[in-house]
Every structure is written in C-alpha cells, then in structure tokens.
Amino acid sequence: MVQYVLRRLVVAVPMLLGAMSIVFFAMRVLPGDPCVAMMGDQATTEALADCTKHLGLNRPLAVQYVDYLWRSVQFDFGSSLRQGYPVSEYIARMFPHTLVLVMASAIVAALVGIPIGIVSALKRRNPLIDYPLRIFALLGLSMPVFWLGILLLIAFSLRLNLFPLIGGGDLDGVIHMIRTGEVFSNPADFLAAVGDVLHHLALPALALGFTLAATVSRLSRSAMLEVISQDYIRTARAKGRDEWAVVYKHALRNMMVPLLTIIGLFVAIALTGTVVTETVFTRPGLGKMLVDAIGARDYPLAQGGITVFTVIIITVNLVVDMLYAVVDPRVTYK
Amino acid sequence: MAIVRDATVPELTAAGAFQEAPSRPLGRTLRRYAPIGIGVVMALAMVVIAAGAPLIAPLSPSAQFADAVLKGPGAVERHALGTDEFGRDLLSRIIWGARVSLQVGLASVIFGFGLGVPLGILAGVQGGRIETCIMRGADMLMAFPTLLLALIIVTALGGTLPNEILAIGVALTPNFVRLARGLALTIREQDYIVAARALGSGQLRVMARHVFPNALYALVVVATLYIATAIRTEATLSFLGFGIPPPTPSWGNILSEGRQYIKCCMWITTFSGLAIMLAVLAFNLVGDALRDLLDPRLRGE
C-alpha cells in the first residue's frame, strides 16, 4: 500500500512540473503586453519601457523560465503584475471562497442527485416516474451553468429580493474568528458571519450544484442498479421484506463508498464550473481571478492560479485513486 | 493515473450504464425507442438547421433594423423572437448561431477523435516506453480543466472558428487517448487478437483491422457525448468573451450580449440559453441511446 502511494507521488511530481512549464510558455505565447494592458489608452513610449523593466519582462525567456521554476518550488509565485500583492496572498484569500462554493455545490448535487438516482433506479419500470426523473437529470446536464445562474439571479435576487446580488459574504471574518478563537467568546457574531456567507452562497451553490446533480444522479442510478441486482437483495425480497427496508439496509450502505469517491472527484470537476459561476454571481474566487489574470496578461497571477488548479486536480485524483485501492482490493493498478 | 476533470464525465457514465438482465428480448417497445427517437430527431434537426442556415433564416443575422431595437418576441411582425440592441433579428441570429456551435462541436470532437484514438490504441497495443510516453503526455494535459486549456489556446491564437475548434479539440484529445488505450488494453487480451499475432500479423495491421473496429462502438458513444460537452464549452468560451467575434453570432455571445438587458429584455438570454440547452440535450440523448443500444459491447470495458 505504502509502495503504491509512493509510486503515485513520484509520478505526480514530474506531471506537475510539466503542467507548470506548459503554463509558463502558454502565458508567454499569449499576444499582448501586460504593461500595455495595464496602461491602456494612456501608455506613452517611455512609461511602457519603464514598466517593462520594472517587471523584469525584458530578461531573456530562458532566464525568466528558470527563475519561475526555481521560485515556484519554494512556493514563491511572485507578485501580481497589476496590483503588486504576492500571488500566494491572493490565492490564500481567494481559495476559501472557491472552496466553500465547491463544497456547497457538492452538497446540493448530492442532496438532489442521489435521491433522484435511487428513485429512478428503483422505479425504472414505471415510466411515469422514471422518465421525468431522467429528463430532469438530463436537463441539469444540458443546461449551461451561466444560464441557470442568470435565471436564478433574476428570479430570487432581482424580482423577489431574497438573496444578495454580488459578493461572497464575510468569509474573512469567519476565518479570522476561527483563527483567533473568537468562535467561543463571541458565538453570536460568529453565527451572523456564517449566516452571511451562506446567504451569499445559496444561489451560486444552487446553480452549480444543480448542473452537477445530473451526473451524480446518473451515477447513483447505475450504482444502485448494480447493487440491487445482487443476490442478497433478491433473497431479501423473496423473503417478503419491505422493499424500502431492503434498499436502505443493503443497497445504500454498499453504494455509499463508490459514491463518496465520486463526490470527491467533483471537487476537481467543479473547479471549471466555479470559473463561470463566480463570473455570473460576481463572487471573489480562484476561477474569476484566473480568467481576469489571463485577460490582463498578469503572468504571475495566471501562472499561480493555474498551478493551484492543476495541483488540486492531481491531488484529488490521487486521493480518489487511493480510496479506490483501499475500498476495492480487486483494483489492479499499474 | 486516472484523472477526471469534467462535470459530464462521459466515459464514467458510459461505463456505469447497466442492464438489469444479461440478455435482451428481441422486440422493443415504443417506449424503449422513444428517447432514442427524440434525441436523434433533435440532433438531426439541429444539424439541418445549422447546415441550411442561409436558406432557413428569415433575415440576415447582421442586418440592423434601427426602428426595431430591443423589441420583444412578436412585437414586430417579421421578428418572431424579437430583436437585440442593434435591431438585429434574434431568430436569424440563433439559427446562424447553430452553425457556429455545431461546427465547433462536431469538428472539435472529430479532431480529438482523430488525434487521440490512434495515439491511445498505439499506447495500448504497443505498451512499454511508447505507452508511458503517450500516457504521461495525456495525463499532463488532463491535469488542466478542459475549459481552462481551451481558454488559453484560444487566447493565444485568437478567437476565430478554426482556432476554437483546435482549442477544444486539443482539450478533448487526452480523454480520447485514455479511453482508446483502456479499450485497446482489454481488446488485446482477446483470443482473436492473440491468434492474429501468433499468425504473424504486424502490429499496425492488428491495430487497424482488429482493435480499432472492436473499440469503435464504445468510442462512438463517448464521442457523441463529447459533442455535447464541446458545444457547451464553446458556448461558455463565447459567454466569457473568448470566442467568435462579432458580428458572427454564436449562442454564447448572444447570451453574453443579452446579459446587459436581462432586466428589460429577457428574451435574448432566454432563447439563446434554450438553444444551447436543447443542442446539448439532443446529443446527450443520442449518446445515451447509443449506449443503451450497444450496451453489451461496453460491458467488456
């Protein structure tokens, strides 16, 4: 087991370096000069020259590349070309918002998707229930996240005025309070801050979660189908047990493990969704930060952001692979 | 390492499809064929609309009618779905938008298929260094979320139709590589392959004549599902502003433009969003249906 883990880790490192190199060169290939981007209409010749020198962009590419790799290994991603904050600080501030969004969406996806998948599997013989559910699932899969998000915004934020329009809530406050232990000394404030975060999270999580729920429901349906065709289910049914009890006891329990690993996967999957969701709902987060950075040619920030994304994806996949191996020793791995 | 990075995960859903009974009765009910039928009809309709856009669209998508700015559906006779802020007919724009979306959707998948499948089969059949090399490359690309990879490529090359196709195609290629390799691994253990090799067939021959045709069914199912993904990715790229430039309409950029008017004139976002959804739905249905039809094959994965 340990050998397996180590082997996987060893493989992951060059993959990560390779990904980071791709990122570096991809950024440099992009046309457009960050200095011109920053200065827009009012850039004069000299000002641009100053800017380029100041940002170290006039050094030879090879030098910049080596410098980038060396610094990244030490977790120094440089500073944003636009605002000057260290990239790691940006990421540290944006990450919680994205994390919270991904977790909330995963919960929504699970709460909506799993029951639908189960019911759809159980009631697969009944077209009145099965088909609407499957169509519902397919709709979620087909609907663009940004469209759903805009519709939710119009309905619940604009027309009904139930939810806020922008922002991520007082997440900084929540984190601060946890760090300093104010959670215990001032529980009321803490709950208020948490409430604020949730208030801002509701619509984006719904939008993103609903589109993910579709896939979750399809997977739960398949997993459920596989499980209930097993012998022990048939035996239980033949013995005349209440179907629900049979399902609950045996099927759900056996289904949970593969489903959990799938939901773990969604952390990685949902990252793409956060890019669009954060744009539509004007939330702070890694996705929006990344798209903006690419647009503004803010190399260090874009590089740092993409690196974080790929690290997360590689890590989550690694963990899921482990879980598979732990759960099912039959899994053969190379 | 198995890296998953897409919300729709076609290969997972394909693999997860299940039949309750191992053998199927020959006759089928209307019910069974219904979803296939609907999906195929919708997808075919989309393709026909896209191909026949010049003939079907009532008006030119870029013609600006200054007297009919931001009119609702049906408010003006000739604009069935309304107009946008430049006075352009929404119905015509959406019909022409189908062209872009479908072209990108189909071509990028063909690209990914054409590039990824041979590489994957090569990796699966050859094994050894070649396999490691190809798979490492594929895994490195897989570490990037599809959207981000396509976004970077489109930004680097510029937002034109061929570049979008290339970008999404490249982003999808590693998926095909992995899938094809997985299938090749399974198929190569089959008896007839071993027999063919024993009889002295060359590697290339084996791959082309035996492995590929047997993998084809599963690949086609997944490819169809990826068309849906590609259409959605194109719409997202256009929505974020990285796609096709004006005045060429694309569903994503119509939706994006319409976003400024969601308060007063919801029809722009509504109909373009609906178009995207229906197209993605259509190909999902077709892919699902194909998978159900060809299921016994997939079980061998």
Add this chain to the structure above:
Amino acid sequence: MIDPPVPVPSTVTIAASHGRRRTSTRPEPPSFSALAPCSRERGHPMSNHRRHRFSLVLFAVLAAFTLLAMAGPPPAEAQKKVLNIAAKEPDTLDPHTSILGQTQAIKRFMYRGLTRFAIKDGKVTTAEVQPDLAESWTLSPDGTVWTFKLKKGVQFHKGFGELTAADVKFSFERQINRTPGTRFGVNLEVIKSIEIVDPYTVQIALKAFDPIFLLRMVGYQQGYIVSKKAVEKFGDQYKWNPVGTGPFYFERHSPREKIVLKAFDKYHAGRPQIDEVHWFDVPEDSTKLIGLEKGTFDLLYPEAVTADFAGQIEKMGAVIDRRGPGGQERFYINMTKPPFDDIRVRKAFMHAIDRKAIKETMYPGGLARVAISCIPPGYFGHIPMTFPEYNPELAKKLLAEAGHPNGFTIKNYFISKSFFYPKVLTLAQEQLKKVGIIVELQVVEHATFHENIRKNLDPFVLYGGTRITDADPWLSLFFDSKEIPDPATGNKGTNFAHYRGMDDLLAAGRVERDVKKRAAIYAETQKRLERDLVCLPISDVAGQWARNAKRVSTPFDPDYGEFSLHYSYNYPEMLKVLN
C-alpha cells in the same frame, strides 16, 4: 408495438383484467405477482411510507431555502452613512502610478493637490483653477519661477503629520526621477528644480514658460500630494497603504471584493457628511444596474453608458451625472499605409461614415454629442472644424477615382472586445461595407488590441480617451511626429495617423505666453487637420455615471454642471447621503 414477452402469462391476464399493463423480466416467483398485481391500489404500505418521507424531505429543503434567504447581515448598521459604489477595482492606490480612468476616480477621495478646478457660478470648470492646498502663488516676471504658499495646518491621514513643503517637493521629485511605477513624470518635465524656502513655501523653477503649469498642479494624476513619511515608511507597499490629505482615508481592501474608506475627521475643509465609502469591484454593467435598483449600490461607474443603460436608469428614477469634457471616440487614419496613403481614399472613408448615426445608436439623445473637432470642447484651443459629410455615393466615386472601383478588403482588422470599441466598429463596419470597403474583424483582448495598434497592424485606428484639458498635451500625443509608433525602434507612441504636419506649430505653442496668440496657433493646427484628413472624431462622450438621487445628493447640476477629469466627482466631500 408488441410488449416484451412476460415469463408468467398469468400476470399478464390478471394485469389486463385490471386495465393495466405490467411488463416484467424480473425473476420473481409467480405466486407473488399473482397475489399482489395491483399493489398500489391495495394501499401498499410502502407507497404511503415513501410519500411521507418525500414530503418530509421536500419540507426540509424548502425550510432550508427560506432560512438561507433570511440569513442576511443584521441591519444594525443603519446609523452609519455609507456610500456604496459599484466600479472596477483599482490596481493601486498610489495616485502617481495608476492610469486607467476609472482607477483614478477613487484617488480624489483620498488626495488633494496644490490647486483645484474652479467653482464658479455654481459650476465646476476645467478652464480655471483655484487654490487648494496652496493658498496663494506668484509668478516671476520672466515666467519661469512659481512660488507657492501652502495652507497651514493641513493634516495627513493616520497621524502622519502636517503638510509641509517637503511633502510637495517629494511628491513631484519621485515622479520626475521616474521612480519605478510612476506614470505621469512626463507631465512634469517642464520642471527644472524645486526648492523649499520654508516649511510652508515651495519654489518651483521651470525650464521655460509653461502656459498650463497651474493646470498641471491640479489635484489629478501628477498633481496629487502624497505624504513623504508614508511613502518612505511603506516603500513598495505604499500602493495599498495610501496616505493623503483628502476627505476620506483608506481603511481596508478585500481583493476582488471591495475597498473601504472612512471619513477623515481632520480634513482641512471640514469633515464630510458621509461616514464610509464602500467601493465594490463589479466587472459587469448588468450587475451594477440590478444593484442600483435593488439598493445594493448608490453610485455606479459603468464601463459604457448606452442608450439602454440610460433608459433603465431613467425608468428606475435614478439620475445620470454628466461631466464634461469626457472622452472622445475617434478614428485616426494611417496616412502612410496603402490604400489610405491616397487622400481620396481617406476622404472616401470619411464620407462613408455616418457620424450622426453612430452617435445616435451608441449614445442617443443627451448621452453624448456629435464631435465637432479633433480637439474636444472644454479643451483650451478648441475651435469647431468641418468634416466630410456623410455621402456614400460620393465615397464610392472617390474610391473609383483612386483606383478602387469595387472597393477593397481589410483583413485581420484588430479591435478590442472591451468598452465601446466593438460596438462602434460594428456600426462602422456596416457603413463601410455599403461603399465596398470590407473590414474583417479580429476581436481581441484590450491588451492585445493596444499592442497591435502600436505595431501598425490596423490601417485606421479607433481610439478613445481624455487628457489634460489643453490642446498642447492632446495634440502632442496624437500628432507629434515623435510619437509615431514603430515596432522596429520599440516606439509605442500613439500618433496612429503617422502625422508629421504640425511639429512646428506645436513647438511654437509651448512657449507662447500670450493667451490669444496661443489660441490662434492651435486654430491653425485644426485647419491643417481639416486639410490632411487624418482624424475623424465621432462622439464626445461626457464622463457619466449613475446615481440614486433619492439616496445621494450633489450640489452641482447633473447635466454638465461640473466639468472634471477625474471620471468622478471633483469634490466627493460635498456628497450627502440622504437617508
């Protein structure tokens, strides 16, 4: 269609007799199906059970949703007067380093300069200045030495002490010395030396007489005075730890979310009525509009004020504040790039463009005015010019004369996807198509666009913006031969027309002391532009933003009652929150 054959015929019969079809391939023992074919009708215990469970879940979900909807922040903050602004997040709060107009807007809340734009007859004008941090000044007879007397007792934020001549000297010298990051040093090039006579007296010696020096000293871009102690203390981090003498001070910054400013009690002209300013980062105009209506925002700085935007503002009962001179959208035609090197082609181009139509589509009614000169109104030296009338027939004729009877195609024409660029170009594209000039667009990022136009990749360039309100800086940037962009030499200037025809006049205008004679020089430059047809201005767009008049009031008339360069209010301390 035939039903799939069912293994147990009896099931089918019984099911049929109940008017219901049952298909099943499940290997259930026949007896069960026979005995309980219509489980639903019998009120199977399971179905009740499940229904019960489902409604519970449904109820729980609805309850959670409702709870979340109500879990907003408590309204306990109603006591404070907070101004909520939706804009773009500034790159930096160091006034000497940020360029983009919108990011300059926030500086005026925190900083001031030696002079300010004059308030006369209830209006703010950019043509005159009044004392601000300097209470008086004198000019030496030869016009090269300015002596400023500073107001006494002006305090910096956060306890950084009193404003002294040392701060003034430091603020200008850091820019003249081209401290990395500073962008406006070029505006202070006229300065030869700065001397501190005493803590409240500064003497600035110029290299030559500068007619617009007092304009340069206005609290805008290079004119802002920063705290020497603060810059020295924070160094590189000063951009996010700003210290000025303005009515508001910087409290905190949540990246990509908002900046919070608080009222400065010791502001030399009196504490503002507003307690706090929340500057939100909102990239999209649609979101801003929704927020204004909902009450989330009180002020909006939109990317572009369009007809629809104005209409929506009107409908919700809000107000658009219009501040001249604003920016001018115009075309520069590269006179060295064929086929535009032929003046007939340039004339044809201008005849093909319907300026009025573009302006009306982009900015109907009062949102903008059709431009009447290559130097916008409100700038010293501006006079009206005449341009080729809209006449597509004449355009076609001229093209034919110049050897292009069937028009021509421009491939790979780069245009930015941001702001007004794509819209204006789309309109122009349609108009040019009618006379046979086909323009194939390549929409690119704003950054890429700026890069490409400096590589001379576009034969004509659409450009926008505003500058200090005098003809000299304006013309110098766009028509001085020194500013012709050239990728070979790395010159990234903005003379997109590649014009060389007024260098002599510009040089003369810079040293002329007589105001009337100066005006005549610039009148002559505009005549030359009329003759050479390299510049076609379309719209003069006033700086505009939306305000919820029921929440926020300003003492100046919303309709051109205040001219400013700040893309914002000159005097935010005069804003009042009404409830």
